[in-house]
Amino acid sequence: MSELAKLKACTTIGELARLLGFQAKTLGYIAWGTPSAAKYSTFNIPKRSGGKRTIHAPSPQLKLAQGKLSTLLQACEKEIEEDLGVKRTVAHGFKLGRSILTNADVHRRQRYVLNFDLSDFFGTINFGRVRGFLIGNRNFRLHPDVATLIAQIACHEDMLPQGAPTSPVISNLIGNILDVRLSKMARAHGCAYSRYADDITMSTSQPDFPNGIATKVDSASKWALAKEVEQAVAACGFRINHAKTRLLHRRSRQDVTGIVVNRHVNVNTDYRRAVRAMVNNLCSTGTYHREKSIVVADDTTMVSVDGTRPQLEGMLGFLLQVERYRQSDELPPPTLSSTELLLHRFLFFTTFASNDKPVILFEGKTDNIYISAAIRRLGASYPLLMTPGSKDLLVKLLPHTKTRERIFSLTGGDSPLTSFIASYRENYRRIKAPKGAKPVIVIFDNDKGSNAVIAAIKKHYKLDMPNGTQYLRVYDNLYILLTSIKDPTANHCIEHFFSASTLAKTLSGKKLSLSNKKLKDDEYGKAWFAEKIVKPYYKDIDFSGFSGILDPISEIIQNHAP
Known part of the structure; x- marks a missing residue:
């Protein structure tokens, strides 16, 4: 049913x-x-x-x-x-798969765009x-x-109270009656129609905007909705906020729910410039300011306040969301866009140059799960890695994400990390704000793959990693750490820290393969091992072997000085 x-x-x-x-x-x-x-x-x-x-x-x-x-x-x-x-619904607010972007997209490249608002939208229901x-x-x-x-x-x-989870869906159900009437009226006059909550938009590419929808009332470019539109809104139990009725010609900046629609959906230039200035200030001084609306004596005024990193990351995320929406039918370009380069600068500063915790990067996508579980099991012996008596880690284990893969090319494996290390100094030097207080540790398996990393460090930083050492300070707060003591004959991976009995565990009759080659029918890989054995059963697993990697991590953190 x-x-x-x-x-x-x-x-x-x-x-x-x-x-x-x-x-x-x-x-x-x-x-x-x-x-x-x-x-x-x-x-x-x-x-x-x-x-x-x-x-x-x-x-x-x-x-x-x-x-x-x-x-x-x-x-x-x-x-x-x-x-x-x-x-395709005409309502775009509070609906899965709909947003201010899909709402604005309806009205791209139109000669005229009409916007008007409903007054006290929830309150009238x-x-x-x-x-x-x-x-x-x-x-x-x-x-x-x-x-x-x-x-x-x-x-x-x-x-309907604004702030209740039920208000959006109920307002859409009741607002659908209005949508049916206005969209029918819009089509009859050759206009496109959409609604995002209380924001209603009609647009057309006709030579003149239809008088049956709105008319110009004076030489100051003020427009009034047609009587038929007013009556339709009133008949559905809503009220129009006449102060917000405006008609935008293609010669001016046309925006719908804050999105510019003249050619394609975009963010207005002023907002983009403001975000860029905030990123520049943050990376130059360590702080930035933003404009904030505050209510004083029942009126709104703008003041300058200190901005936070999450707020700025949200602004950058919005810019990127608009850009990716515009490119949704295309493959990502091989090089980073200007928005992505700006995000790269911000994320490099906040994640690596001015990180509030030691950061650990991994070669493999499963390594994060192993180290996290090991710290939680052995945390009492590693007070620099986990708060005693708490479950809070004192290090940031950097997971693989699509954004990070795109922005830093960190797709997993030693080759992308080698490129990251090679370009680290150049990116780091561009940061003028205080930096380097916490170390960034890149962990590699001690096998043939690490030879390319060590060779790249020698090429770009003129540094050698002697045999018999396990880690090297590459540049300022950047370190590389091998899973075992450097030895030309070594073939050691992070899974070797587990006991033989743990590695011998089977899943559905299959045995673990640590090879990166194609799995046989009777084998399962590292991803299953991490997700189906280590993560759910870490409390029952012997992690004592992981002291071989947790000890040098703690040593780096303890001895690091900017």
Whole structure:
């Protein structure tokens, strides 16, 4: 039975409670027994356009119920769209696979772009509208008692609260009525239509913007929505914020939900320049400032505040998200884009030059799992690696990620790490801010592959690694560490730190192969060993052999001085 069918089959509070995974008594108390003042905590945040936005954050228990209800309603919404044959919805807010980018993409390369907002979007959807919709809508037709309970869980002070998990999906369900009317009206006048929450956009490439949608009201380029549009919005129970109605010609910068759409989806130049300046300041001084909106006496003002690294990483991530969306149908170019180069500089600074913990990079993708498990098992003997009496590691074990693979070419193996080491000095010298307080340790298996690494170090840094040593300080805070003492005849990999009994464990009758060659039918590889044996059963594994790598790591950390 589908989720929608299950919901429609509910006729009592108890049946809805069971569908949501609650006892009837518990869900009833959440909805009606909890005092209104205890259900939410309220605070204000500034709007970019000025003024403030009131957020109602639900209590943990209410949030849990709303989260489960939201998941159920989203499944119902998806089922309804599939049954109706909807392939591309016009609503892009709060929907899986939709975003401000997909919303903006609808309006690329148009002569005219019209934007207008709905006023107090969530606030206009009250208890009665929610309950009435669930009872009367032909796709739901819920039992009145069930509809009442859903509305009670979802509403606060007779409206959908901004901050509740249920508000987005319910607003989309009810807003769909408006979308049907306005999209039909837009098509009739040769316009494209989309909605992102309370932001509505229509666009066209006709020589003149259709008067049936909006008209120019004076010489100051102000535009007013047509009476038919106003009436359609009002008939659906919403209000228009007339102060935000604007028509953008292709000769000016056209933006939709903050995304420029003149030629292709893009970020406006001012934002990109601001982010670049912040990265430059961070890498030059160790700090940067950003503009922040604050609410003072019910008004919004901009102030300059110290920015954090996560905030700047988020801004860079947004730039990269827009760029990758634009290139989604293409293979990544062989060289880094300007955005990726900017991200490279930021990540090199925050991850390697000005890292707050010692950083460890690995040759193999499974090595991270081994070392993490070993430190957790032997942590009491290594206070520089793990806080005594805690599970918090004092080192950062750098995992392999798609972004890191692309930005630093760290795809695993010794060759990419060799290139990383060869270019480290050049990248490091570009950083003018304080740096090098914590070491960066690159671990290699002591086998033939490490010979290329040592040769590259000799070529680029004029340094030799004598036989009988296990690690070498390459440049400032950069070190290489072999899994065993350097010996021309050595063939040692990190898995050799495990006991013979651990390496002998079988999976589905298959034995472990440490070779990088194609596995035989009766063999399993390092990835399975790490994921299916080491990670789940690390508490039962003998890690005493890992002192051979944890000891020199601790020694490097203890002796490192900038």
